[in-house]
Amino acid sequence: MSPTTPLPPSSPPLPSVLYSSGHIPARDRFGHWRELLSSTHAPMELRSDHSDDFRARQRVIRLGEVTVWPAAFPSVVFRRPQKLIRQSDPETYHLTLMLRGGGVAEWRDKTLRAGPGTFHTSDSSRPVEIRSFAERDRILMIGVEVPKAVLPLPRRLADRSVGLPIPDDRGVGDLLARLLRRLVRNLPEYGLADGPGLGAVIAHLAATALAQAVENDSALPQHTRRVTTALRIRAFIEQNLGDPGLSPAEVAAAHHISTSYMHRVFRHEGVTVGTLIRRQRLERARADLGDPRRAGEPIQAIAARWCLTASEFSRSVRATQGMTPGEYRRLALRAESGDRPHPGEGRSPH
Template sequence: MLETVFRTEDVPPADRFDYWREFLSATHAPMELSSEYAGDFRAWQRNLHLGEVTVWPTSFQPLVLHRTPKLIRQSDPEAFHLSLILNGTGTADWGDRRAAYAPYDLHVQDTSRACTIRAVGGGSMLRCVGVEIPRRLLPLPDGLAGRLVGGGLTGRSGFGGLLTGFLLQLARNTGAYGPADGPRLGGVLVDLVGAMFAHVLDAERALAPETRTRTLLMRIRAYIAEHLHDPDLTPAAVAAAHHISRSYLHRLFRAEGVSVATWIRMQRLERARRDLADPRMAAVPVHQIAARWGFTYHSAFTRAFRTAYGTAPSEYRRETLGGAAA
């Protein structure tokens, strides 16, 4: 995927705040900026271009941003900005409403609406992961999603938790993706944001059937990942947790080319393999690692591991860690 990086440290201290302001105005909707740290402003941002969607992990010193009616008339990309707050706090003021934000809250802004945002670092740099999505891409009726501007959305659970996990994973590691993966990842992100908006607005019926199916599958996979340690994690338990029939659950995974039970076993084996290759867990017995990931019987774990990776768990650990295992 296409990725660009911006750092204020690339220019002299006296020029850094203007440099940041020009960068934001060129890559996002134009804004007026002010900061008590303008004399030597510190900031960096990565822009990950996922087709028409942009994700931007960023860190910056406290500042105030104004999106004024004049600036809207000058340039409006007609997009939603979502910011996942990771460190620091802030407020946003739209004139008729005001919202406060803390870590793992989601701030929603419409570039067509005037707003004043005050970002406070609490003595340190602010960190967040932002998303910019053209409004026309969201799978919701025009104007419906705008009701969430200034609303309280959490990134800790539900669809917000799924979105948080996706954004943090994307921000941590882009090296695994090629240029053709950008638009596909952007499509996944649009589905997640659209599903989160529809859920909060109680408007799931407004989503296209294929969007509902894709987001349900993402929720199921996230649920499985969170419960791999539970030996009672079965297809029946997964179906019950999502209020769907077992036959429908199997149809969802059949379209992916793998059964539900196989998917669960693959995920458990992969987590166990990572632990066996981790020097920090070299002193943990193999059977405890197996039990940690939901394998009740050590012999069954050993057979499954050998089938998947061509070697026994103890041999894999010894070959991977060498002297560290001893």
């Protein structure tokens, strides 16, 4: 099981705390959110034109030593001067995935304008002022806190990367952005045991994104390069499952690596690339079987969409579900509609 695969719903949920200002008197909302943000990120000075009725929502998700916090709030100015750094410094790097709205971050020696399409980065040990601008009355963002001691990148390089633009729609930035969106969107599907693994993956992706910002991938530890390569390959496979030419050789060529190196990478993953391609195709086809929108589509057509023959798809469904694809479809669609079958109904005779 990969670190980004949700555990069954029966497992304990990921630890998270939801804050919403709705139940707090209007005059106290801004101060309350400032205290929450300071405990999540680092002590800061905040001001806002909406401080008399600051409507904010924030969830804090603990993933081992890494923290993720999606938030929605009005326009606000953040300041972290040297005096607050001397008082308290959690020594973390912060990345912000902007979903709506934007902002301008100013350090002593550089300025970064960020909005959807670009990660904003900062360093809790460096003075900064960030002026954020809401769109449609709210800023939507996902923040990530990675302790400096956890980030697998030399400190001097990580420091140089702060304030540089990191695209969130291509390369490793895209991988990190999609992982954060999926985590926040599907949070109930992840279990407690997923937390440390997810945190480690986010730290590896963050380190790689920061290293690429200063064009020094070679400084990354071998383990981080291997983890990031495996994640990029998994994402590539997921996006190209319908391509009949998808093969281990094509995957390696698309990533400019040799097939032998790719196989060494996936030896640590406990699965071969060929097996991964076949497994994901079977999972997609099986999901289509239970999709009410495809109820009238021939099973052979579903198999063909995912580059499978009808016979191999049928064998897989029989082996994993103990029934034919047609029987599995009827049960799945009946469960989707809330009509529970009688015990044993639809089972294939042995």
